Amino acid sequence: MSTFLQPLTEARAVVFLALLAGGALTLVEVTLGPRIAENIRRQTFDQIPALVEGSVPEATVALPLDPDVPGRDWVYAALDDGGEVRGWVVSGMEAGYSGPIALLVGTNPAADRITGIFVLQQTETPGLGAKITRSEFRSRFEDLAANRPVEVVKSDPAGNQVLAITGATISSQAVADGVNRSMNRLRAALTGGGLISRLEAALLQSGDDV
């Protein structure tokens, strides 16, 4: 047996195990993946009344933020029981310090004021960056302007600025970047992307189903 091939032969058990592991994990992903996605979706819907006042979660309409790229980023039209739009909630992903951060950003119907944010998923450092999930940090985004970028500062926030978490500037900045990006995309969807007409079409359609 040549010395080149020998390690490969010794490792054949490992290779076989790796293939077995891959197969088992694929099986788990296929069977449990939809359930997990549904849990994440439900967690999102549960947040909408907290982010947009007066909205009724059952009346929420989910629309793809960008109709040409469906599936990842969504905008939720938070409606009240009269069918009026009380606000928008946009979902987005931003690269954080140690992994992706999944965010929800709530705005008023005109999309010029932030009503709140919620962190769906994050893998930041516990005790530091992970504090972005706490209401103490999230409340700093409330009532900020949504049509101007939100900035992160380390002291004395003024105007559209947010105080960073001490020792977690990168995580705080990632949240602000995610908020800004979501707001840009929401405004683009409202002005040029026909979001309102897509919402009306979705409401008509669900009206027909009833």
Place this chain on the structure above:
Amino acid sequence: MSAPETPRLSETFFSGVLPENPVYRSLLGMCPVLAVTNNLAAAVTMAGATAFVLLCSNLMISLIRGWLKPHLRILVFTLTIATFVTIIDKVLAAYLFSMSQRLGPYIPLIIVNCIIVSRCEACASRQPPHVAVIDALGTALGFALALISIAAVRELLGGGTWFGWRVLPESWPGWGVMVLPPGAFLTLGFLLALFHWIGDVRTARRTPGKRGAAT
């Protein structure tokens, strides 16, 4: 513990529970012990998840122990443990979603929990499957006992509740420090001392010379 003849199965089981308790005797698995014991529900979930991984890993490693080359065995242990941890992580995300969110990164960290690797190395890679399973069960029970004992103290003193149910009267002030990291270290320290003190008392009562003085 590498006697020429295999110890009795009941001894194997029981040693992991109390005499060789992985937390109180071997001081392994400190990360979940400190991190997820501020409430009983999280501690029990972590104990269950670790038990699943311990059982499956020990069984698997024992079944393939003939294939383990010495220089590749840690690799194989890690591969096996990581697979089972991923499986239980997905199961938790599917069926206990809010608990999965609360436990956060500590479920994936089971992969580096020394208890599991050490049982694979010390027992599963050398013993037949039925012994490995019994060893895993005993160790899992010992780990669960440690987690639950610490969480019971922390949740009770920190909030007066167990599993969220109020146990102490409302007038209990609630020692916030108990549910924070310092409380974890304090509780662990005191319970560790208690465990060893009880062990010493029991050893002193036994026939002198049977087990020797504790170090």
